Amino acid sequence: MxxxxxxxxxxxxxxxxxxxxxxxxxxxxxxxxxxxxxxxxxxxIPIVRVLIARSVESIDVGTTGPYEIHADGSVVARSMASLGEGKLSRRNGRWSLHAADYASDELTVVAVGQSCVRVGSGLYREKVVFSAGNGGKILAVNHLDMxxxxxxxxxxxxxxxxxxxxxxxxxxxxxxxxxxxxxxxxxxxxxxxxxxxxxxxxxxxxxxxxxxxxxxxxxxxxxxxxxxxxxxxxxxxYYSSCCGGMTNSAYVLSGPPVTTGPLAGGQKCDDCKASSRYRWPAVTVPKKIIFRALSKRYRQVADLGELKTIEVVAEAGQDESFPRAVWINVVGTDGRKVRIRADDLRIALLRDGQTQGLYSMNCRIRDTGEAIVFDRGRGFGHGVxxxxxxxxxxxxxxxxxxxxxxxxxxxxxxxxxx
Ligand SMILES: [Zn+2]
Structure with a gap:
């Protein structure tokens, strides 16, 4: 750097x-x-740093050609041959790769010439910096030109x-x-x-x-x-896969309402009709599944004990036919409420392996008693x-x-x- x-x-x-x-x-x-x-x-051209692996105990590392290994910036190994694939691990503040052992905070594998660094199943240009993340687990970051x-x-x-x-x-x-x-x-x-x-x-x-x-x-x-x-x-x-007919305001993702500038949304877009997610059928998600997904992400939701319903508290959209939930209340059976961004509900379900066709929050939200129905869905992603x-x-x-x-x-x- x-x-x-x-x-x-x-x-x-x-x-x-x-x-x-x-x-x-x-x-x-x-x-x-x-x-x-x-x-x-x-x-x-600037150098960009991209996280390619995190929180791993060990990771397969090698190169496709000549390489150097740097420990906290000093060259500790160099070869015109490739580095055979081996497990990189970290214990007691030391890195271990093949038979070598390095006492450093960071270990960097540099690809020389046309070579690439192999990390897991991927190949990466320039160099990969390994450092200790949370709990001493490994963080791998690819540094390369923009x-x-x-x-x-x-x-x-x-x-x-x-x-x-x-x-x-x-x-x-x-x-x-x-x-x-x-x-x-x-x-x-x-x-x-x-x-x-x-x-x-x-x-x-x-x-x-x-x-x-x-x-x-x-x-x-x-x-x-x-x-x-x-x-x-x-x-x-921002960009996304399919806006569903009109672009959204960046308000749906963060911060206060955005009404001006390039991310204010409200641009009509019929050119995404070819996407299979331009419109999608109603998605029914049992409340238990929603509660489980949100509980993993929000301790306050877990404290509610059970989900009574979801209430939309703020919408965005320049056109009445395109209102979209921005903020929702997660309501517990005792009436307590936790306010979250609507998009975070979709992401929580996604991370819990429960997408079930809920491609965006551009939809109507209905409570049917046992489940929440996401109806009249449009687009895929945030649409900003x-x-x-x-x-x-x-x-x-x-x-x-x-x-x-x-x-x-x-x-x-x-x-x-x-
Ligand atoms: Zn579009």
């Missing part, structure tokens, strides 16, 4: 970097252009058959999201992003495809920014920002990358960060 702060202060507030702020213009509806290639900039990282994201976030412009729009949104996380969450953590749906799905080198690589190259360094010229800032460019199925529909209709992004993030402009 060389000069990480200096690096971030230079790039994240995207403010000072004067390069070009390409103001988006919604022009010809069927324009086929891609982001204009801008002069090649000599600036370095552009390679995005290649491993796109290949997991989108279907292989999807349009090149869908890939490019997604690359710009994902780059913006990653920048934002580096400058916020990453400042106080050992990693910037997780590798699952809680941030962006990342499959490492093993997941990369040529299509993903081309889209990342075509949009190199371009992010979405808001703010006046000279003081541009990135924002958390870019709708992936919608972006694909728009790309097929001939929309440009700029047009797609302008639609899902109104008011944001394209900005080359490096």
């Amino acid at each position: 060389l000069d990480r702060r200096r690096y971030l202060s230079r790039y994240i507030p995207v403010a000072v970097v004067l390069l070009l702020a390409v103001v988006l213009t919604v022009s010809c509806y069927r324009c086929q252009s891609t982001p204009k290639p801008e002069p090649v900039l000599p600036a370095k 552009e390679s990282y995005l290649t491993g994201v796109l290949a997991r976030e989108l279907y292989r058959s999807w349009h090149a412009r869908t890939y490019q729009a997604q690359a710009i949104a994902a780059r913006t999201y990653a920048f934002y996380e580096m400058g916020t969450f990453g400042r106080t953590h050992r990693y910037d992003l997780r590798s699952d749906q809680s941030s962006q799905v990342y499959g490492g080198f093993s997941a990369e495809t040529d299509k993903a690589r081309r889209a990342v190259e075509a949009t190199r360094g371009i992010v979405l920014a808001i703010g006046p010229e000279g003081n541009e800032k990135v924002f958390r460019a 920002g870019l709708c992936q199925w919608g972006a694909q529909g728009k790309a097929l209709r001939g929309c440009s990358v700029q047009e797609i992004l302008q639609l899902y993030y109104p008011g944001a402009k394209l900005f080359r960060a490096y």
Whole structure:
């Protein structure tokens, strides 16, 4: 992590970097252009830190070619041959790999040249840093350049058959999201992003495809920014699979109601109709199952003893036909209530292996006595920002990358960060 702060202060507030702020213009509806290639900039690409494994007792580690091993920054092993797969474990403050033993807080496996680091069943570029997490268990974090990282994201976030412009729009949104996380969450953590749906799905080198690589190259360094010229800032460019007909406000995910800016939602989107989750049938979940899932996540819910019902206490939606639960009360049989975000109910069920087709909280919530029914469901995911199925529909209709992004993030402009 060389000069990480200096690096971030230079790039994240995207403010000072004067390069070009390409103001988006919604022009010809069927324009086929891609982001204009801008002069090649000599600036370095930032390093992203992605959590690829956590809370494991031991993990299989190796390399596909030449490597180095660093213990707290000092080289302790180096070879032009590959590192055979072995179990990395940590006991009493020491790392053990093959016959070697290292007394250090961190152990880093660096892939040299074209080599990759193997961790579990995945292959990763550049290097993987292992450190002790909670309870001394292992935390594995892949450090690699932003552009390679995005290649491993796109290949997991989108279907292989999807349009090149869908890939490019997604690359710009994902780059913006990653920048934002580096400058916020990453400042106080050992990693910037997780590798699952809680941030962006990342499959490492093993997941990369040529299509993903081309889209990342075509949009190199371009992010979405808001703010006046000279003081541009990135924002958390959320995106999801299918909005179900209208994008949501970021309010459904966090913080106070969002009524302005690129994440205010309310954009009509019929281009995601091709998704099988554009509309989905009623889902009935027994109250016992809901109570069990929520109890695992919230001690206060567990204290209720039993679930009486779910009450919607706040909704979002610019259009009456699209109200969506934002806050709900989990009501116990004695009348006590615990207020949680509606989306956290879906996530709790998901983590408890109980999704049962509940693809979003864009639905009506009904109590039938024994169960809660989620009716008239629309979309898949939180529906904030870019709708992936919608972006694909728009790309097929001939929309440009700029047009797609302008639609899902109104008011944001394209900005080359490096
Ligand atoms: Zn949509």
